[in-house]
Amino acid sequence: MGLKKFAAALTVVGSALSLSACATPRASVSSAAVPAMIRVPAGHFVAGSEPAETDAVHYPAENARREQPARAVAIERGFAIGRTEVTRGQFARFAAETGWKPDGPCSFLPDGIGGRWTADAAHDWRHPGFAQTDDHPVVCVNLADATAYAAWLSRRTGRSFRLPSNTEWEYAARAGIRAAAPWEASAANPCAFGNLSDRSRAFAHNRGAIDPALYFACDAGFVGTAPVASFQPNAWGLHDVLGNVWEWTLDCLNADQSGAPQTSAPRTTGDCRSHIDRGSSWVNSPKYVRFAAQHPDLVEARTSVLGFRLVEDLP
Ligand SMILES: [Ca+2]
Numbered sequence: 671m672g673l674k675k676f677a678a679a680l681t682v683v684g685s686a687l688s689l690s691a692c693a694t695p696r697a698s699v700s701s702a703a704v705p706a707m708i709r710v711p712a713g714h715f716v717a718g719s720e721p722a723e724t725d726a727v728h729y730p731a732e733n734a735r736r737e738q739p740a741r742a743v744a745i746e747r748g749f750a751i752g753r754t755e756v757t758r759g760q761f762a763r764f765a766a767e768t769g770w771k772p773d774g775p776c777s778f779l780p781d782g783i784g785g786r787w788t789a790d791a792a793h794d795w796r797h798p799g800f801a802q803t804d805d806h807p808v809v810c811v812n813l814a815d816a817t818a819y820a821a822w823l824s825r826r827t828g829r830s831f832r833l834p835s836n837t838e839w840e841y842a843a844r845a846g847i848r849a850a851a852p853w854e855a856s857a858a859n860p861c862a863f864g865n866l867s868d869r870s871r872a873f874a875h876n877r878g879a880i881d882p883a884l885y886f887a888c889d890a891g892f893v894g895t896a897p898v899a900s901f902q903p904n905a906w907g908l909h910d911v912l913g914n915v916w917e918w919t920l921d922c923l924n925a926d927q928s929g930a931p932q933t934s935a936p937r938t939t940g941d942c943r944s945h946i947d948r949g950s951s952w953v954n955s956p957k958y959v960r961f962a963a964q965h966p967d968l969v970e971a972r973t974s975v976l977g978f979r980l981v982e983d984l985p
Pocket of ligand 1: 755910917949950
């Protein structure tokens, strides 16, 4: 299927965002409480990176191995994926209905790259260490928190939400692009595509000295997170796949991609004390801001740069 036809086959699932399918609704909930989902058809793509991509940015060897070798993947069934990261407002509905409270602190990076991560009880998903509105992505949520949210939303809607697999995330994030990042494919301004570590962040943390190894030389206008969908979407309509916050996946940590599923299935073997998250965040230097980059976090980790995006299994 050609890209144009492929794009036309994508459907924003906007009209079915009702919680009325729930057997015993406890409250009237607006459609805004349910993340907007985009249908992605079955297809093929190449996941991961070639060594030339990671060599070009002097990526640490251990990190580079994690996303290599590049491999052909067949996504055998269509699925739906969140148009945006799950927002704080959407997560707040879950917290209010279930009485959910975090059982540990959130790690916060107080003074930028080079600063020390700190974890204390003063920081949580409502107080991540920078200003947020309900339109910002929820952060300070660990794997269990994200999984519990997906299960709650599934119960409330009668639909089937979950976290994406590693390959599902990359397939939807790339949207047909093989380049390392969308701005490389189009020679465009990186800050048009997402909330990155940029001039705003550099000014906030070191009075504006731009080290190209640490900051993009453009300005997306935010120091912490940005409201979701503030920037240009990818070719399939997904916002913030690169930047804003890292996004949890179902896959366990492995040293490399040898033997990784070449389907939409998650990789559930390896070091499952950590799961892979994708897409980088507002805090990351440019070498991490690539479609192929994979970052492990301990499953219990809550940090101010890590959130999630949902997948929905379609009937
Ligand atoms: Ca993101």
